Amino acid sequence: MARVLEVQGVSKRFLGLLALKEVSLHLEEGEILAVIGPNGAGKSTLLNVISGLLRPDGGEVRLLGRPITRLSPEARTHLGLGRAFQIVQPLPELSVRENLLVGALFGKPGTSKKAAEAWVEEVLALTGLEARAEAPAGELTLLEDKRLELARALATRPRVLLLDEVMAGLRPKEAEEAVALVRRIRDSGVSVLFIEHLMPVVRALADRVVVLDHGEVIAEGPYEKVAREERVREAYLGRGA
Amino acid sequence: MELLLQTLLNGLLMAGVYALVATGLALSLGVVGIVNFAHGEFLMLGAFLSYLLFAFRGLDPLFALGLAFLAAFLVGALTYWGLIRPVLKAPELNQMLLTFGLSILLQNLALLLFGADTRVVAPPYQAATLALGPFFLGAVPLGAFLLSLALLLSLQLFLTRSRLGLAVRAVAQNRLAPGLLGIEAEGVYLLAFGLAAALAGVAGVMLSVMLYASPSVGFLFTLKSFAIVALAGLGNLKGVVPAALVLALAEALVSTYLPGGGGLVEAVFFLVLFLALVGRAWRGA
Amino acid sequence: MRGILGLLLLFALLPFLPLGAWGAFLLDVGLFILLFTALALSWDLVARTGQLSLAHGAFFGLGAYGAGLMVPHLGTLPALLLGSLLAGAGALLLGSVTLRLHGLYFAIASLAFSEVLRTMALKLPFTGGPIGLPVPPPFGGGWPLASYYLAFAVLLLAVALSLWAERSSFRLAQAATRQSEAVARVLGVRVVRVKLLSLLLGSLVAGLAGGVYAMKALFLNPYEAFSLGRAVEALVIPIFGGLYSTLGPLLGGVVLVGLEQALRLWIQEGYLVVYGALLILAILFLPRGLLGLLGGRRG
Numbered sequence: 143m144a145r146v147l148e149v150q151g152v153s154k155r156f157l158g159l160l161a162l163k164e165v166s167l168h169l170e171e172g173e174i175l176a177v178i179g180p181n182g183a184g185k186s187t188l189l190n191v192i193s194g195l196l197r198p199d200g201g202e203v204r205l206l207g208r209p210i211t212r213l214s215p216e217a218r219t220h221l222g223l224g225r226a227f228q229i230v231q232p233l234p235e236l237s238v239r240e241n242l243l244v245g246a247l248f249g250k251p252g253t254s255k256k257a258a259e260a261w262v263e264e265v266l267a268l269t270g271l272e273a274r275a276e277a278p279a280g281e282l283t284l285l286e287d288k289r290l291e292l293a294r295a296l297a298t299r300p301r302v303l304l305l306d307e308v309m310a311g312l313r314p315k316e317a318e319e320a321v322a323l324v325r326r327i328r329d330s331g332v333s334v335l336f337i338e339h340l341m342p343v344v345r346a347l348a349d350r351v352v353v354l355d356h357g358e359v360i361a362e363g364p365y366e367k368v369a370r371e372e373r374v375r376e377a378y379l380g381r382g383a
Numbered sequence: 384m385e386l387l388l389q390t391l392l393n394g395l396l397m398a399g400v401y402a403l404v405a406t407g408l409a410l411s412l413g414v415v416g417i418v419n420f421a422h423g424e425f426l427m428l429g430a431f432l433s434y435l436l437f438a439f440r441g442l443d444p445l446f447a448l449g450l451a452f453l454a455a456f457l458v459g460a461l462t463y464w465g466l467i468r469p470v471l472k473a474p475e476l477n478q479m480l481l482t483f484g485l486s487i488l489l490q491n492l493a494l495l496l497f498g499a500d501t502r503v504v505a506p507p508y509q510a511a512t513l514a515l516g517p518f519f520l521g522a523v524p525l526g527a528f529l530l531s532l533a534l535l536l537s538l539q540l541f542l543t544r545s546r547l548g549l550a551v552r553a554v555a556q557n558r559l560a561p562g563l564l565g566i567e568a569e570g571v572y573l574l575a576f577g578l579a580a581a582l583a584g585v586a587g588v589m590l591s592v593m594l595y596a597s598p599s600v601g602f603l604f605t606l607k608s609f610a611i612v613a614l615a616g617l618g619n620l621k622g623v624v625p626a627a628l629v630l631a632l633a634e635a636l637v638s639t640y641l642p643g644g645g646g647l648v649e650a651v652f653f654l655v656l657f658l659a660l661v662g663r664a665w666r667g668a
Numbered sequence: 669m670r671g672i673l674g675l676l677l678l679f680a681l682l683p684f685l686p687l688g689a690w691g692a693f694l695l696d697v698g699l700f701i702l703l704f705t706a707l708a709l710s711w712d713l714v715a716r717t718g719q720l721s722l723a724h725g726a727f728f729g730l731g732a733y734g735a736g737l738m739v740p741h742l743g744t745l746p747a748l749l750l751g752s753l754l755a756g757a758g759a760l761l762l763g764s765v766t767l768r769l770h771g772l773y774f775a776i777a778s779l780a781f782s783e784v785l786r787t788m789a790l791k792l793p794f795t796g797g798p799i800g801l802p803v804p805p806p807f808g809g810g811w812p813l814a815s816y817y818l819a820f821a822v823l824l825l826a827v828a829l830s831l832w833a834e835r836s837s838f839r840l841a842q843a844a845t846r847q848s849e850a851v852a853r854v855l856g857v858r859v860v861r862v863k864l865l866s867l868l869l870g871s872l873v874a875g876l877a878g879g880v881y882a883m884k885a886l887f888l889n890p891y892e893a894f895s896l897g898r899a900v901e902a903l904v905i906p907i908f909g910g911l912y913s914t915l916g917p918l919l920g921g922v923v924l925v926g927l928e929q930a931l932r933l934w935i936q937e938g939y940l941v942v943y944g945a946l947l948i949l950a951i952l953f954l955p956r957g958l959l960g961l962l963g964g965r966r967g
Contacts, residue, residue, distance in 0.1 A: 193854055194853075195850055195853075195854070214853065215850075215853040215854050216853045216854075216858050216859070219853075219854060219855065219856035220856055224854075227854075231848050231850070231851045233843065233844050233847040233851060233852075234847060236840070236843055236844070236847070240840060240843075243837075244840045244841070244843075244844045244857065245856065247837050247840060247841075248840075248841060248844075248855055248858075249855060250856070251856075255837060294855065297855075298855055298856055418772045418775065418776070420779070466948065466952070469952055470951065470952070473951075473955075474718065474846075475718070475771055475772065476715065476718055476719075476720050476771070476846075477951050477955065479720045479772065479775050480720065480903065480907065480951050481947070481948060481951045481952070483720075483722070483903075484943075484944050484946075484947030484948040484951065485944065486944075487896075487900055487940050487943060487944035487947065488941060488944025488945055488948065489944075490940075491939075491940040491941040491944060492941055495935075603783075606779065606780050606783060609776045609779075609780065610780070613773065617770075646787065646790065646791050647787070647791065649783075649784075649787050650784050650787050650788070652780065653780045653781070653783070653784040656776070656780050657765065657777065657780075660765050660766055660769060660773055660777060661765050663769055663773070664765050664766070664768045664769055
């Protein structure tokens with residue numbers, strides 16, 4: 143299988159503190175990969191480095207075989223990277239449809255207005271936001287916000303989708319729906335890397351799991367295997383001993 | 384050689400006042416997160432206070448120092464409470480427009496009240512100089528330099544040694560996650576904004592003797608302070624002093640060595656600002 | 669849209685209305701309304717990307733001096749064009765460095781830019797320095813209404829640009845950039861380009877307005893052409909009328925510039941007090957301006 147996303151030896155420092163320490167991981171085509179780890183493990187920093195909002199101090203990121211480490215976030219999006227934020231950030235003065243239209247129009251340069259509008263209708267249907275299409279994005283419920291976040295990333299027609307805790311705060315039933323939605327997205331040909339705190343979601347969704355702790359990869363493999371590892375349990379239960 | 388050293392000495396003395404004003408600006412930017420275009424108007428307030436007390440009460444500007452500190456602190460705190468607090472969560476564009484509007488309002492109010500003339504406060508010691516070997520130090524610039532240094536040191540001590548100071552620094556570091564600190568943060572914002580204004584107010588008294596009081600005197604210092612803060616890096620209080628030194632020395636050199644430099648001195652800050660920003664853009668910050 | 673067309677029609681016909689003894693005065697007021705409203709629209713075009721330009725007075729001044737210096741050699745229209753391009757070049761110089769950085773750097777640098785240009789205009793050998801620069805009227809002064817209709821053409825251009833930016837997909841790019849740069853970038857918007865293009869277009873219009881102003885004023889001095897007051901006007905008008913729209917700055921321009929011409933009869937200095945106060949009040953209590961008050965909904 144082809145590796146659609148590769149992170150090689152990426153390090154990132156904040157004010158002398160090492161947030162990422164030579165992190166390497168990869169995402170296979172058609173795979174759903176979970177990145178888990180305790181708070182402050184560096185998960186969001188990793189996503190920010192991959193999506194280009196942060197520059198790493200060392201290492202390389204490759205998307206579909208191309209090095210993208212020095213590219214701007216928008217150039218990465220044009221190449222097929224999509225990103226949903228953890229803290230929902232709607233463009234509040236635009237409607238839901240317009241939010242998606244931004245992604246559909248500018249996500250791939252050269253997209254005609256017509257093609258973008260048609261694609262937005264599909265995404266609205268897929269994510270169950272049709273009824274709220276005209277609502278100002280600043281007036282959504284939390285659940286709708288989360289859907290918008292996902293839908294907007296999808297609107298850019300990504301090949302690789304990064305999801306940053308998009309299920310946090312959802313009720314179990316809502317999370318279940320979201321899990322099904324992510325599966326449908328994968329089945330449409332998008333590879334997914336997601337960060338998640340909710341272990342049931344990780345278990346249900348992930349083909350493979352990477353565990354980060356203190357900015358380092360400490361375990362990697364199928365959920366069942368990783369969950370049994372001593373280092374992983376220590377990381378989660380604290381390491382006072 | 385002597386001319387060069389004398390020039391550098393003049394620049395060094397000026398750097399103290401620059402650092403004082405710019406530190407205030409950096410404080411309101413770093414702690415409250417507000418780009419205060421009206422910062423220099425707190426300075427103007429101090430300068431006019433000094434002038435009025437001197438002209439109508441014959442009061443020595445040394446007395447005005449303490450009064451200006453208190454008055455500017457009060458005005459700064461009121462400004463925060465009445466104008467800044469309501470827009471803390473507004474888009475940055477709105478915040479900047481608000482402080483810019485305040486700057487325009489205060490400058491032009493002063494223009495209506497006092498006219499555009501420059502007014503100098505001239506106590507008996509205004510022109511006194513100390514000879515230091517072949518060099519001359521103005522007594523007033525030297526005093527202003529030492530006082531600025533003392534104020535900056537006290538601020539440093541306050542921020543690192545006192546509980547309240549630690550709270551100020553904590554808020555500055557957590558500004559990106561608002562809502563966590565709630566009401567405490569409000570008090571800290573008020574304090575920081577008041578202190579920022581107070582530093583500018585004191586600087587204004589010094590400048591009323593070294594330079595003059597006029598409606599537009601503060602505006603120029605706002606711009607120079609922005610250049611210094613941009614060079615130092617946002618939220619970097621420690622970088623302000625060296626950055627102030629760079630600007631003051633550059634200005635002193637230009638005014639001494641550039642033919643007809645007198646007018647172009649007022650363009651040096653732009654060069655510093657522009658180069659600092661080019662550097663920043665180059666590094667991709 | 670009907671409001672915009674109505675206002676434009678009124679301005680087109682103003683010279684032919686029976687205004688009686690007040691005609692000449694009202695025509696002058698009308699001309700200044702046209703120019704400063706165009707300037708305000710050009711400022712709004714930049715504000716739509718979330719950037720605070722305090723350099724619009726400088727772009728105006730660049731256009732004024734560029735056109736003023738060139739008009740004796742090149743004739744009216746080429747001189748106006750060159751003045752406008754000069755303003756555009758200034759905007760590119762300023763923007764290409766600062767628009768890559770956080771928004772506050774652009775605001776600060778744009779303010780510093782205005783101050784420095786005034787210093788330059790005072791010091792450079794060919795600007796007439798503090799004494800000033802005489803400028804001939806447009807087209808050799810043969811046609812009295814020439815400057816009025818030049819001003820009208822500048823406003824038409826500003827309105828057309830503004831409407832284009834409102835109705836094309838450029839609107840979404842600008843709105844996304846304004847509301848969150850990080851989100852806009854992740855959605856594929858080339859935010860630096862959007863900001864730079866908006867600034868360039870805005871500065872070209874501001875430069876044109878400055879050029880026509882020079883030919884109307886017949887005399888330029890650095891304090892007047894590069895006054896901070898011009899930058900203040902450029903931003904108070906849209907904020908008072910209604911940000912991020914075409915009708916807002918038009919309404920604001922008619923009300924405020926008209927008011928200013930009257931105010932100047934009363935007070936020579938310090939009339940900016942009113943603008944400062946208005947700016948603060950509008951930000952605090954009327955963030956959507958007159959349009960918001962009238963119930964207009966912006967998108």
